[in-house]
Amino acid sequence: MISLEPYRRVFAETGFRRSVWPSILARLPLGIASLSLLLGAQARTGDTALAGLMGGLYVLGLGLVAPLAGRCIDRFGPRPLLLVTGIAYPSVMLTLAWAIDSGLPSWIWLGLSILAGMSLPHVTAQMRSAIPRLLAGKAEQQVAFTVDTLIIELVFIIGPPLTAFCLALGRPLWATLLAAACGGAGALWFYRSPAVACWLPHPGRAGERSMLGALRERGLRAILLSCLFYSLCFGLFEVGIAGFCQSLGASEHTGWLLGLTSIGSASGVLWYGSRDWPGHLGQHYRAGMLLTGLLLLGCSLARDLPWLYLLATLAATPMATVLAAQNMLVVKVAPAGRVAESYTWVGTALLFGVSAGLAAGGALSAGLSAAHAIGAAGLCALAAAAVSGRVSRHAGA
Numbered sequence: 001m002i003s004l005e006p007y008r009r010v011f012a013e014t015g016f017r018r019s020v021w022p023s024i025l026a027r028l029p030l031g032i033a034s035l036s037l038l039l040g041a042q043a044r045t046g047d048t049a050l051a052g053l054m055g056g057l058y059v060l061g062l063g064l065v066a067p068l069a070g071r072c073i074d075r076f077g078p079r080p081l082l083l084v085t086g087i088a089y090p091s092v093m094l095t096l097a098w099a100i101d102s103g104l105p106s107w108i109w110l111g112l113s114i115l116a117g118m119s120l121p122h123v124t125a126q127m128r129s130a131i132p133r134l135l136a137g138k139a140e141q142q143v144a145f146t147v148d149t150l151i152i153e154l155v156f157i158i159g160p161p162l163t164a165f166c167l168a169l170g171r172p173l174w175a176t177l178l179a180a181a182c183g184g185a186g187a188l189w190f191y192r193s194p195a196v197a198c199w200l201p202h203p204g205r206a207g208e209r210s211m212l213g214a215l216r217e218r219g220l221r222a223i224l225l226s227c228l229f230y231s232l233c234f235g236l237f238e239v240g241i242a243g244f245c246q247s248l249g250a251s252e253h254t255g256w257l258l259g260l261t262s263i264g265s266a267s268g269v270l271w272y273g274s275r276d277w278p279g280h281l282g283q284h285y286r287a288g289m290l291l292t293g294l295l296l297l298g299c300s301l302a303r304d305l306p307w308l309y310l311l312a313t314l315a316a317t318p319m320a321t322v323l324a325a326q327n328m329l330v331v332k333v334a335p336a337g338r339v340a341e342s343y344t345w346v347g348t349a350l351l352f353g354v355s356a357g358l359a360a361g362g363a364l365s366a367g368l369s370a371a372h373a374i375g376a377a378g379l380c381a382l383a384a385a386a387v388s389g390r391v392s393r394h395a396g397a
Contacts, residue, residue: 016194018194023124027186033183036179044100057113088119128330153262281328289322
């Protein structure tokens with residue numbers, strides 16, 4: 001059973017509660033923007049390749065600029081970047097929606113797509129960096145990190161149906177406008193939150209110079225390596241599910257299946273955060289990866305739709321739990337004064353891993369079968385578990 005008492009206690013903390021709500025609004029574009037661009041461009045031109053490239057460039061822009069944004073947050077505080085991106089993001093997204101609707105040349109769409117990703121407010125890194133300060137010395141920190149991971153899951157549960165609803169109305173670009181409004185309003189609301197107000201410069205940080213920055217820390221590099229392997233399984237799994245449904249002549253089940261796996265993942269992390277577990281975080285991290293790998297290998301054996309629904313939902317259950325443990329480990333290994341940068345590096349590794357997994361999954365599904373793509377996802381999760389032993393050594397118990 002899931003105990004809600006730990007969540008009641010963490011939401012009783014005023015600073016955390018007043019920071020969570022604006023962070024949810026600011027992060028809704030994560031589940032809306034890239035899909036809305038893909039569907040909007042596809043509806044306008046019928047060119048799926050162009051639409052996919054736009055979505056990919058949006059994600060690429062976000063991943064490329066994230067570590068630099070993290071350095072800026074650690075050095076100058078979150079307010080300047082929040083103010084700039086809170087204005088820039090909706091401006092670029094509105095311009096992009098207008099460019100698509102007006103039929104401007106596609107190279108303009110592509111350029112604006114990458115700019116939109118680069119200007120997305122980096123609220124996730126700021127919120128995670130603030131949790132140890134908002135809940136200093138309190139046991140609720142672990143639950144707070146679980147809540148933050150759960151928010152990301154909820155964003156990806158809520159976002160796609162909102163986008164699909166706009167598409168059903170014949171206005172796919174309305175979802176792009178919604179993402180612009182949520183990102184801008186959420187960032188400016190978060191600007192006034194306790195998570196931003198509690199930021200303090202780290203002593204000596206202003207005079208520090210390092211090309212590697214947070215990457216000089218071995219523990220963080222170990223987390224990035226395991227994260228890269230683990231995130232490959234997300235892309236492989238998604239493409240494998242889509243290919244499996246297509247092979248059964250039931251492509252319309254893809255969205256329902258992926259939505260159900262997100263619910264399963266959210267349920268898993270909710271259960272994880274509701275109780276104390278034996279062992280230390282490094283062991284939780286590795287055990288979650290091992291369990292994911294074994295369940296994904298089992299999922300690759302599905303032969304019909306009912307079994308796919310069951311096995312895919314089970315395989316997704318530990319996924320967000322691994323990410324929650326990972327977020328808590330980052331705090332332990334991040335160099336002093338570089339916590340936000342550390343989180344953005346992890347986010348970049350996650351984005352690049354998912355992108356590579358999507359590409360590899362497409363090739364495996366086309367050349368072999370969807371089952372091979374899902375099996376490869378399981379092997380990637382097991383490989384992540386194999387290299388995660390280094391994380392425990394650097395993070396400590």
